[in-house]
Amino acid sequence: MIPDDCKYMETHEWIKIEETLAAVGITDYAQEALGDITFVELPRPGTVVKKGQACSVVESVKAASDIFAPISGEVAEINNSLEDAPEKINEDPHGDGWIFKLKDFDEHELSGLMNAGAYKAFLESQE
Amino acid sequence: MIVKGILMGMKKTILYDIHESGGAKISPFAGYLMPIQYHGIIAEHLATRNRATVFDTCHMGEFHICGGSALADLENLLSCQVGTMEIGQCRYGFLCNHQGGAVDDQVTYRLGENDFLMVVNAATQETDFKWIKYHLSKATHIEDVSDKTAKIDLQGPQSAKIMQKVMEDRIDDMKFYHFKHNRYKGRQVLVSRTGYTGEIGFEIYCDNEIGIPLWNDCIENGAEPAGLGARDTLRLEMGLPLYGNEISADRNVAESGLLRYIATRKKFIGSPVVLDESKRKYSLVAMFLDDRRTARAHDTLLDAEGEVTGLVTSGSFSPSLGKAIAMGYISKSSSRPGTVVTIRAERYELKGTICKVPLYKGATWRKNLKEFL
Numbered sequence: 001m002i003p004d005d006c007k008y009m010e011t012h013e014w015i016k017i018e019e020t021l022a023a024v025g026i027t028d029y030a031q032e033a034l035g036d037i038t039f040v041e042l043p044r045p046g047t048v049v050k051k052g053q054a055c056s057v058v059e060s061v062k063a064a065s066d067i068f069a070p071i072s073g074e075v076a077e078i079n080n081s082l083e084d085a086p087e088k089i090n091e092d093p094h095g096d097g098w099i100f101k102l103k104d105f106d107e108h109e110l111s112g113l114m115n116a117g118a119y120k121a122f123l124e125s126q127e
Numbered sequence: 128m129i130v131k132g133i134l135m136g137m138k139k140t141i142l143y144d145i146h147e148s149g150g151a152k153i154s155p156f157a158g159y160l161m162p163i164q165y166h167g168i169i170a171e172h173l174a175t176r177n178r179a180t181v182f183d184t185c186h187m188g189e190f191h192i193c194g195g196s197a198l199a200d201l202e203n204l205l206s207c208q209v210g211t212m213e214i215g216q217c218r219y220g221f222l223c224n225h226q227g228g229a230v231d232d233q234v235t236y237r238l239g240e241n242d243f244l245m246v247v248n249a250a251t252q253e254t255d256f257k258w259i260k261y262h263l264s265k266a267t268h269i270e271d272v273s274d275k276t277a278k279i280d281l282q283g284p285q286s287a288k289i290m291q292k293v294m295e296d297r298i299d300d301m302k303f304y305h306f307k308h309n310r311y312k313g314r315q316v317l318v319s320r321t322g323y324t325g326e327i328g329f330e331i332y333c334d335n336e337i338g339i340p341l342w343n344d345c346i347e348n349g350a351e352p353a354g355l356g357a358r359d360t361l362r363l364e365m366g367l368p369l370y371g372n373e374i375s376a377d378r379n380v381a382e383s384g385l386l387r388y389i390a391t392r393k394k395f396i397g398s399p400v401v402l403d404e405s406k407r408k409y410s411l412v413a414m415f416l417d418d419r420r421t422a423r424a425h426d427t428l429l430d431a432e433g434e435v436t437g438l439v440t441s442g443s444f445s446p447s448l449g450k451a452i453a454m455g456y457i458s459k460s461s462s463r464p465g466t467v468v469t470i471r472a473e474r475y476e477l478k479g480t481i482c483k484v485p486l487y488k489g490a491t492w493r494k495n496l497k498e499f500l
Contacts (some may be wrong), residue, residue, distance in 0.1 A: 035152070035356070036169040038444035039419040039451075041475075059421060061168040061444050062356055086419070090167075 001028040003094055007070065007110055008119035014094065015070040015113065021077065021101040024070060026058060029123055031093045034060040037086045042078040043100050049073065051109050056099055058089065070113055073105030140185035141277055141338045151354060157249035159186040162354040171353035172360050172446040175324050176489070179283035180353035181345045188252030189276045189332065190245045190259065194267040197241040204262055205235065206380060206401065208390040212237040216305050217319050220388045221380045222247075222255060223397025227406065228376040231255045232368065234321065236306055244317070244332075246278075248370045262396065277338030281345055282328030282361075284491050287499040289348045290329050293341070294318065298329075299500055303493050311344075312337055323358060325365035325490035327499050360443050363452060366413045366484025372424055372440045373411055373454055382456060383411045409437060410462035413486050414470075414479035416451035419444060422470045422477055428457050429469040429476075436461045439470060447487050453479060 006014040012030035016023045031037065041057040049055045049069040056067035078100045082088060089097035114122060137160045146153060151162035162183060164171060174180050192201065201209045207220030214237050222230040231251040236244040247255045256271050263269060281290055291298050295310040298318065306319035314337055322328035333341060346352060359369070368374045368383055381389060381401045389401060400406055416422060422442035430436040437457030445452040457468065462481060470477040491499070 035164055036167050036444075036446075038169075039421065041420070059419075059444070061360060061446075062163070064421075064423070 001094065002116045002120050004116045006094070007113035007115060008122075009068060009070050009113060010122060011068050013068060013070050015110070016094075017107075017110075018101070021103055022071065022073060022105050023098045023101045024067070025093055025098040026067065026089060027119070028093050030065075031090050031097070034058065034063065034065060036061050037089045040079075040082040040086045040089070040099065042080070042082065043075045045075050045078055047075045049075065049102070051106070051112075058086075058099075067099060069102070071102070071105050071107075071109040073102030075100050076103035077101040138186075140183055141335050142183045142185060142279075142342055145339065145342060146183065146352075149352060151352070156355055157186055159249060161186060162352070163356045164354040165352045168354070168356035168360060169446040171351065171357035174351045175283045175326055175353060175357060175361055176447055176487075177284065179281065179285035179289055179350045180357070181342060181350045182280040182282065182353050182355070182358055183342070184278045184280050184330070185276075185338065186249040187278055188247040188249060188255065188271065188273040189278070190247065190256060191243075191270045191272050192245055192259070192263075192267060193239070193242040195241055196264045196266040197243055197268075200263050200267045201235065201243060201245075202393055203395055204259060205233075206389045206395055206397070207235075208393065209235065209237075209243075213305075214239055215307065217321060218304065218388075219385075221374070221397075222258065223380055223395065223401060224376060225397055225400075226377070227379045227381070227397045227400030229370065229374045229378070229380050230258050230376065232370050232374050236317070236319065246330075251370065275335055277333050277335050277341075279331045279333075279338065279342055279345070280322055280324075280328065280358075281331065281350055282322045282324040283326045283350075284499055285349060286326070286328045287496055289345055289350050290318070291500060292348045293344045299497055301496055311341055316341075320496065322492065323367060324361040325367075325485060325487060325492050326361075327491040327494060327496065359441075360446055363441055363443050363454065364445050364447055364485065364487035365490060366454065366486060368411070368454075369441060378456070379406055382407050382409045385411075408459060409456040410459050411440075412455060412457050412462050412481045413484045414453045414455065414468065415448075415482050415486065416442075416453060416470070417478045417480075419450055420475075420477060421451040422453040422455075422472065422479065427471045428455055428461075428479075429471055430458075430461050431467070433469070436468070445486065447489070451477075452486050457481070
């Protein structure tokens with residue numbers, strides 16, 4: 001499951017432009033690799049993040065992983081429902097499992113990210 | 128997030144192909160490529176608590192130790208009393224070094240008067256063998272039978288029914304921490320009522336040739352395959368130690384608090400240190416954390432004044448309890464149940480409360496087997 005309307009990072013974050021906001025989450029491949037997610041540290045709304053900056057943490061039973069900002073911007077919304085139901089990331093990584101949304105982001109930086117086809121090829125090259 | 132690749136040059140158990148074709152997530156563990164999970168650690172954990180699961184534990188080591196002085200040699204090597212074991216009984220204990228630390232923790236099975244099977248951890252198998260061999264008298268013989276022995280753990284409240292269907296001889300009289308020889312496909316197997324999960328269950332030792340059919344038979348009769356991830360969360364909820372985390376070569380085994388596995392009326396390697404109460408500075412404790420975020424091994428423990436008072440040895444989310452739990456060593460003076468500690472990780476602090484083990488109170492392992500048949 002690699003939606004065409006997202007851009008991707010090599011560290012397995014996806015980003016999707018929704019008009020003035022950009023939603024960020026982790027890919028299906030990432031949630032599968034992490035296993036059961038038990039905790040999400042959400043960024044604080046208002047935080048200004050730079051492209052590539054670690055701004056959230058996803059913990060599974062076995063491991064903790066940083067989530068990196070795919071592009072620069074300001075955290076506008078966070079998915080508070082993950083506090084009680086982090087398993088949403090496993091169940092629906094591209095939908096209910098979104099982690100945060102950026103505003104005032106730098107659209108030019110999107111060109112440095114992979115499209116769905118490139119990400120698919122990247123995953124295949126990792127096997 | 129960053130996904131790590133699998134290391135090469137690892138050993139495989141006889142069940143490896145089954146794990147791979149069954150879609151298990153495979154990771155290196157103690158030199159082996161082992162299934163960490165099949166369908167998810169939480170699902171496998173809860174399946175063990177509520178139904179029955181099978182674990183591949185073929186990576187573990189087994190030594191056959193026998194001969195006229197085997198009993199005396201094991202009394203010298205092991206922290207637990209060996210001579211008081213009945214034939215058919217098994218017992219947990221430490222193989223101590225001279226400093227009172229653990230070369231390994233193990234379970235010894237008494238097969239006969241001077242005839243024993245010792246089950247050890249995979250990571251320490253080679254050093255254990257050398258250590259034991261070095262300390263045996265000439266009349267005692269040791270054979271490493273690990274490579275020809277398959278080991279499968281069948282665990283969970285439904286495991287007794289499955290076990291009885293799979294085995295040819297009756298199992299209904301099996302007592303906790305006892306074993307019996309049984310037959311599977313006409314071949315002799317050794318079955319003990321032991322395990323590392325807290326649930327009623329069995330560890331089965333058999334020849335490699337029948338390991339695969341036995342595994343498949345357990346599954347056909349209702350057991351679900353589970354990986355080492357769930358095995359770890361299950362043991363942590365029970366407060367059971369893991370070698371390399373809670374038990375190690377440089378930690379006095381008496382600080383683990385597992386004193387019933389440390390005999391006080393005999394001498395054994397390490398006993399001058401282990402039995403000296405003044406040498407116990409720390410206590411192994413279990414903790415409930417306030418939230419879902421977990422502590423990890425090597426995080427530090429701070430007391431109410433902010434002073435470092437210990438360290439975390441294991442931490443995980445507890446699938447049965449829905450929050451984070453941990454184990455760690457803490458100064459004896461701060462180890463009382465109910466004490467609140469601060470856990471300092473690299474980037475954040477968590478609060479924990481010391482609690483008595485087991486953290487999970489619903490375990491079935493000591494119950495009467497007949498209730499589960």
